[in-house]
Amino acid sequence: MVCKFTLTLSMAFITNLVTVNAAEKAKKSPEVIANILEVHDDHLLVETSKGKKAHKKIRLDENSQIIYVGFDGQKEDINTACTIRASVQGDTVKKMYLTPPIEKQFLDPTPEMLKMTMSELFQLADININGRVSYVELTEKIKAHAPKHGASNFYKKLDLDKSGALNEQEFELAVVNSLWWRMSRKSPEEMFNAADKDNNQILSKEEFEVFRDVKAHLNALLARADKNKSGDVDLNEAKIHVNELIYPSQQVLAQELQKQQNL
Numbered sequence: 038m039v040c041k042f043t044l045t046l047s048m049a050f051i052t053n054l055v056t057v058n059a060a061e062k063a064k065k066s067p068e069v070i071a072n073i074l075e076v077h078d079d080h081l082l083v084e085t086s087k088g089k090k091a092h093k094k095i096r097l098d099e100n101s102q103i104i105y106v107g108f109d110g111q112k113e114d115i116n117t118a119c120t121i122r123a124s125v126q127g128d129t130v131k132k133m134y135l136t137p138p139i140e141k142q143f144l145d146p147t148p149e150m151l152k153m154t155m156s157e158l159f160q161l162a163d164i165n166i167n168g169r170v171s172y173v174e175l176t177e178k179i180k181a182h183a184p185k186h187g188a189s190n191f192y193k194k195l196d197l198d199k200s201g202a203l204n205e206q207e208f209e210l211a212v213v214n215s216l217w218w219r220m221s222r223k224s225p226e227e228m229f230n231a232a233d234k235d236n237n238q239i240l241s242k243e244e245f246e247v248f249r250d251v252k253a254h255l256n257a258l259l260a261r262a263d264k265n266k267s268g269d270v271d272l273n274e275a276k277i278h279v280n281e282l283i284y285p286s287q288q289v290l291a292q293e294l295q296k297q298q299n300l
Contacts, residue, residue: 069095069123070184076115080128083121094128101130106188107137107172109202120184134188137173143285144181151221151283155209162208169202170211180215181285217283219250225279229272240270248275 071083071093080094097103105113118138124131150158162170162178172191176182183190195203195211203211212218232240232248240248245259248270262270262278270278281287 067125069093069121069125071121071123073115073117073119073121076117081115081121095123095125096129097133098129102132103130104132104134104188104192106134106192107139107176109169109171109173111137120182120188122184122188134192136182136188139173139176139182144176144179145284145286146217146221151217155205155212158212159205159208169200169204170208171202175203175208175211179212180217220279220282225276226272228279229275238272240275242269245270 069083069085071085073081074084074092075082080096083093083095085091085093103115115135116138120136120139121133123133150161153161158179159170162174164174164177170179172188175191176187180187191211192199195207197207198204228248229240232244234244234247242255242259245262246252246255249255249258251258259270261281262274264274264277
């Protein structure tokens with residue numbers, strides 16, 4: 038009898054656990070990251086950018102929450118070429134971050150920018166000279182638009198006073214979190230030597246983690262830096278890696294050249 042009761046109790050616990058997990062999964066709505074192609078009275082036609090481009094219809098209703106990011110005093114309106122990141126239930130939007138049209142391109146800092154003070158960078162980014170930096174200005178001058186997290190991070194983590202744009206203190210937070218800024222504060226040699234604990238002029242996986250100061254996606258980052266596929270990173274590879282991080286377009290160019298060589 039004890040065994041049967043224990044088994045019954047265990048099965049009940051497993052059943053409840055499965056039910057809870059299913060409920061948790063149901064709460065998480067699928068996301069649509071896309072550009073708006075057409076605006077209609079009853080739906081939006083968007084072009085998704087994940088994998089193969091595809092057209093998709095999504096609808097807005099009275100419960101849809103729209104967060105406008107980057108309009109900075111301009112009329113907040115849903116127009117073609119706007120970028121969206123939306124959580125949807127079926128084909129209906131639950132919550133959507135909407136940004137004005139932004140060119141999708143890699144943003145490389147100039148050598149002069151690497152030497153600028155925060156005040157100088159703020160003046161550079163403040164295109165319309167109104168004393169604050171909008172999301173559009175930030176993406177045009179400081180860090181490229183990231184369709185998945187860019188607008189939501191700007192709204193939730195950078196625009197702390199919810200004014201719609203960044204003051205100088207909020208702007209500094211955006212800059213110091215930019216990859217090109219972090220990777221340009223020291224020379225590649227300084228970072229390499231600090232990480233090379235055994236002084237063998239090679240960075241192991243553990244030492245490369247110190248070099249990059251990251252834990253997420255470490256294997257992928259190491260594979261990207263390890264040009265000769267030796268399993269570790271030498272100083273020359275480290276220099277190339279840092280240069281590609283500061284100037285992303287160079288990495289894209291290198292990838293394109295590699296593709297052509299493999300044809």
